[in-house]
Amino acid sequence: MVTMSAGIVDRFSLNLTFVLFLSVVVVTLFMALLTAPQRDELGEFYLGNRTMSPLRNGLAMCGDYLSAATLLGSTGLVALNGYDGLLYLGGTVVAWMMVLLLIAEPLRRTGKFTLGDTLALRLTRLQRPARLALAVCTLAITTLYLVAQLVGSMALLTQFTGEPSAATRTLCVVVIGTIVIVYAAIGGAPGATVIQIIKAVMLVAGVTVTAVMVLHHYDWNPGALLSAAANHSGTGTQFLEPGLRYGVSTTSKLDFFSLELAIVLGLAALPHVLMRLLAPRKVDVLRSSLVWAVGLVGLVCLAAGILGLGATAIVGRETIAETDHKGDSAVLLLANALGGGILTALLSCLAFVTLLAVAAGLTLAAASSLAHDLYGEVIRKGRASETEELMVARLSAAVIGVLAMMLALVSWGANTATLAFLAFAIAASAILPTIVYTLFWRRFTGQGALLSLWGGLICSVLLVLFSPVVSSTPGSFYPESDFAWFPLQNPGIVSIPAGFLLGWLGTVLGDRQEPQEAAAYEEFEVRMLVGAKE
Amino acid sequence: MPEFSPWHDNSFTHSSPHNEPAPCRRISEDPEFHSLRRAQRRFGVRATVLSVGGFLLYVLLSHSVPGLMNQRLLGNLTLGLALGLGQFVVMGVTAWCYVRHMRTRVDPLARGLGSRLDQHEANSLRSAAHRGESAQTVQPGSRGYRTW
Numbered sequence: 001m002v003t004m005s006a007g008i009v010d011r012f013s014l015n016l017t018f019v020l021f022l023s024v025v026v027v028t029l030f031m032a033l034l035t036a037p038q039r040d041e042l043g044e045f046y047l048g049n050r051t052m053s054p055l056r057n058g059l060a061m062c063g064d065y066l067s068a069a070t071l072l073g074s075t076g077l078v079a080l081n082g083y084d085g086l087l088y089l090g091g092t093v094v095a096w097m098m099v100l101l102l103i104a105e106p107l108r109r110t111g112k113f114t115l116g117d118t119l120a121l122r123l124t125r126l127q128r129p130a131r132l133a134l135a136v137c138t139l140a141i142t143t144l145y146l147v148a149q150l151v152g153s154m155a156l157l158t159q160f161t162g163e164p165s166a167a168t169r170t171l172c173v174v175v176i177g178t179i180v181i182v183y184a185a186i187g188g189a190p191g192a193t194v195i196q197i198i199k200a201v202m203l204v205a206g207v208t209v210t211a212v213m214v215l216h217h218y219d220w221n222p223g224a225l226l227s228a229a230a231n232h233s234g235t236g237t238q239f240l241e242p243g244l245r246y247g248v249s250t251t252s253k254l255d256f257f258s259l260e261l262a263i264v265l266g267l268a269a270l271p272h273v274l275m276r277l278l279a280p281r282k283v284d285v286l287r288s289s290l291v292w293a294v295g296l297v298g299l300v301c302l303a304a305g306i307l308g309l310g311a312t313a314i315v316g317r318e319t320i321a322e323t324d325h326k327g328d329s330a331v332l333l334l335a336n337a338l339g340g341g342i343l344t345a346l347l348s349c350l351a352f353v354t355l356l357a358v359a360a361g362l363t364l365a366a367a368s369s370l371a372h373d374l375y376g377e378v379i380r381k382g383r384a385s386e387t388e389e390l391m392v393a394r395l396s397a398a399v400i401g402v403l404a405m406m407l408a409l410v411s412w413g414a415n416t417a418t419l420a421f422l423a424f425a426i427a428a429s430a431i432l433p434t435i436v437y438t439l440f441w442r443r444f445t446g447q448g449a450l451l452s453l454w455g456g457l458i459c460s461v462l463l464v465l466f467s468p469v470v471s472s473t474p475g476s477f478y479p480e481s482d483f484a485w486f487p488l489q490n491p492g493i494v495s496i497p498a499g500f501l502l503g504w505l506g507t508v509l510g511d512r513q514e515p516q517e518a519a520a521y522e523e524f525e526v527r528m529l530v531g532a533k534e
Numbered sequence: 535m536p537e538f539s540p541w542h543d544n545s546f547t548h549s550s551p552h553n554e555p556a557p558c559r560r561i562s563e564d565p566e567f568h569s570l571r572r573a574q575r576r577f578g579v580r581a582t583v584l585s586v587g588g589f590l591l592y593v594l595l596s597h598s599v600p601g602l603m604n605q606r607l608l609g610n611l612t613l614g615l616a617l618g619l620g621q622f623v624v625m626g627v628t629a630w631c632y633v634r635h636m637r638t639r640v641d642p643l644a645r646g647l648g649s650r651l652d653q654h655e656a657n658s659l660r661s662a663a664h665r666g667e668s669a670q671t672v673q674p675g676s677r678g679y680r681t682w
Contacts, residue, residue: 083614087593090621094589097625101582101632226610240612241604242596253597260593264586284641287633294629298622440575522562529570530561530647 013341013348014160020349025179025356028198032183032191042386045393046113046368048189050281056197057280058292059204063196064276065096065267065293066203066300067145067358068152068351069420074301076327078308079320082229082239084246084256085308089301091260095267096297100290103268104277106439106528108286111278114138115271115435116373119449122438122524124517126446128378133453135373137430138271140457141423142366143404145270148419149359150176150408152328155416156351159329169412173405179356181401184363185394189279192360199357204296206350210331211303213338214310225306228313239312255488259421262492266424269432272358272365283531310334326417363404367397414477418489422464425492429499430456437503439528442521444503447510452503459498463491561651570643577635585628592617 037044052060070092078085111118115138116131123130153176154169161168183191218224226240233239246256267273280286311320311330314337323329331351335343371393376384384392411419433452437444463486464470470477472484488494561567596603596614603614 083596086615086618087596090589090592090618093625094586094621097585097628098582100629101585102578105636223609223611226615230610237610240610240615242600242614247597247600256597257590257593260590264589287636291629291633294625298625302622522560525571526561526567526651529567529574530644530651 010341013336013345016341016345017160017348017352020345021352024198024202024349024353028195029179029182031194031198032187035190035194036187037190042390042393043113044190045188045390046275046372047279048193050279052193052280052285054280054285054288055292057285057289058296059200060193060196060279061273061276061289061293062296062300063200063203063357064273064361065297066092066200066354067420068149068156068354069417070300070304071203071207071351071354072152072156072328072331073326073417073420075304075308075311076320076324076330078305079311079315079330080317080327081245082233082235082309082312083242084244086305087242087256087260088263089305091263092267093298093301095264096294098265098268099273099277100294103274103435103439104286104290105283107274107435108277108280108283109531110439110524110528113275113278114369114372115274115431116369116377119434119438120377121527122444122521123446123449124514124520126450128381130446130449130453131373132378133450133457134431134434135369135378137426137453137457138369138373139366139400140461141271141426141431142362142369143400143407144419144423144426146359146362146366146400146404147407147411148416148423149355149362150404151411151414151419152416153352153355154408154412155328156348156355159324159332159348170409173408176352176356176359177401177405177408180359180363181398183356183360184367184401185397187360188393189364192357192364193279195353195357195360199353200296202350202353204300206347207300207303207307210335210338210343210347211306211310213343214306214314214334217310217314217338225309225313229309232314233312233317235317239317251487254493255490258488258490258493261496262421262425262428262490265432265496266426266428266492269427269435270423271369271427271431272361274431274435275365275368276361307331307334310338314338326415359404363397363401366400367393370396370400415475418469421490422460425460425464425490425495426457428492429460429495430454432496433499433503436500437507441507442518442525443507443513444521445507445510445513445517448503448505448507451506452499455502456495456499460491460495463488463495467491561647561654564647566643567647570640570647573639573643574636577632577639581628581632585624588624589621592621 035049043050070089074085074088074092076085077088107118110121112121114134116134119130119134120127150173154164154172157164157168157172164172183195187194214225215222218228230237230239235244238244243253246252277286280289308330311334315330315333320327320330320333323333331347332344335347371389375392375396376382376389380388430453433456434449437448437452466484467486467489468476468484469489470484471479472482473479476484486494600614603612603617605613607613607616
């Protein structure tokens with residue numbers, strides 16, 4: 001595997017990738033410094049420029065939403081699993097519809113800086129415990145996802161140098177982590193937005209151009225692409241039929257449905273994506289931005305599907321599986337076959353920038369939640385000054401970055417997809433029920449919020465702990481021991497209903513709603529539908 | 535939406551605060567507010583169930599009745615793959631319908647209620663200052679929440 005991996009990228013494209021990546025980083029760092037909040041304003045640090053045009057907002061949303069997992073991981077899954085892999089990409093697109101149709105506008109009208117603000121506007125009792133629970137959930141999700149990005153950067157390095165030594169890995173994680181900290185801590189939301197937009201433009205352009213090259217290779221005949229993919233997959237037409245990976249048994253089918261559920265409901269509730277929704281000042285700008293994002297996300301996912309099929313058709317499934325059994329190298333192999341060293345270097349640089357941008361967005365979301373919810377409202381009980389809170393936000397960005405770097409180094413070799421899927425499951429079973437109930441359920445109380453947040457978080461983590469991910473199979477963290485009584489790798493199918501159920505139970509069984517609370521919801525609802533004066 | 539007649543949309547133009555001596559005590563009891571809530575929520579829920587539920591159903595069907603999904607339509611294009619591509623079309627159409635629905639059905643109502651709310655607030659600030667205080671006690675410990 002090592003020799004194969006080293007063979008993907010030759011010396012020339014390695015150097016080219018390095019130069020390209022360095023220039024993008026230098027340019028974006030300068031832009032982040034130039035656009036950083038100048039007057040130490042909290043709102044600017046958390047939300048950035050609030051009067052951006054819909055297209056720019058849409059690009060930033062698309063940048064936050066699509067991670068390197070979509071670019072490398074999902075295309076690899078398509079290349080290896082055909083139809084089953086395409087379903088992943090479909091889930092990614094559909095999840096954005098949840099954001100557009102249900103969550104975005106009500107959340108924007110009732111939100112301020114973080115999700116905790118929306119919750120606090122609605123609840124009259126147990127505000128601080130609820131904020132604490134929300135901050136812990138946000139931190140858990142962002143840290144998991146951040147570690148997945150950093151481990152992914154090391155895995156990407158493997159494509160260039162073969163199995164990297166411990167020193168190379170440390171260097172890679174420390175360099176990427178430090179750049180991310182600088183974006184988040186110094187640049188704040190304006191800095192993160194700059195890199196998000198640059199990354200989104202690069203991603204859309206790079207993926208579309210490569211997809212066009214694949215289609216051109218097959219004379220714009222999708223049928224030819226499909227049959228070539230089927231022929232080179234080694235599985236014949238089974239490649240284009242469901243069940244190649246997940247059709248083995250009922251358990252695996254259930255597992256796949258559980259994963260799809262977590263993707264469709266969880267991607268829509270990731271904290272850094274939701275925070276991005278609060279940025280536009282005007283609701284109609286938000287709406288146009290979301291529509292732009294629908295188009296961009298759809299385009300990238302469609303192109304990623306073509307890339308995955310093209311990788312199998314041109315490179316062959318066996319070569320991809322030999323190079324990396326997870327399929328992460330499919331895009332780079334395809335680029336090498338189609339456009340030689342230059343295209344490989346461009347796409348590798350794109351993958352690194354994608355990693356960097358998503359990591360910056362995550363760090364910022366975690367820092368905002370820590371500083372605003374945990375420090376500002378829970379510890380200092382709302383008495384912290386803006387300067388003080390801003391200081392804490394910058395410090396927490398650094399602390400979270402360092403923490404994620406250390407965790408990433410410890411968990412080298414962990415499957416990045418598993419970490420990301422756990423993050424989706426927590427988001428879908430803890431944060432989504434709370435948001436949906438907060439926005440739409442009149443009777444929802446603080447007890448319900450606490451129970452669904454803590455319950456959803458603990459339920460998903462425990463289920464993964466007792467699943468084949470951690471023990472009992474050769475691919476798990478502890479292959480020797482066996483305490484896996486939960487048969488599925490993805491907890492979503494149990495933990496998401498549990499989160500909703502716990503929120504309902506906590507509300508129904510808890511104290512009766514006081515008139516004051518009903519009045520608070522009434523006011524909240526007026527604000528949610530009619531909007532507040534700016 | 536049968537219960538939601540299109541004429542209702544424009545009713546706010548007839549009930550401007552000037553020819554209404556005693557406006558509703560609370561805006562949340564206003565029938566227009568209820569129709570606004572209904573218009574927004576019903577479309578959101580229906581469209582979400584259609585697009586998200588439709589996709590999940592498609593995933594379930596793919597693995598439970600592969601025979602049906604593997605039917606060839608054209609060359610290597612199976613029914614399953616065609617439905618997958620159809621998801622993108624459904625998404626585009628849903629997004630377009632959402633924007634149109636919000637612009638024609640929801641925004642005019644929200645604007646009308648918003649301007650009436652402003653008027654109402656101005657009135658209540660003038661007449662009864664204590665009601666403003668009671669509204670503030672609902673929100674302890676949130677700095678500057680009402681002003682931005």
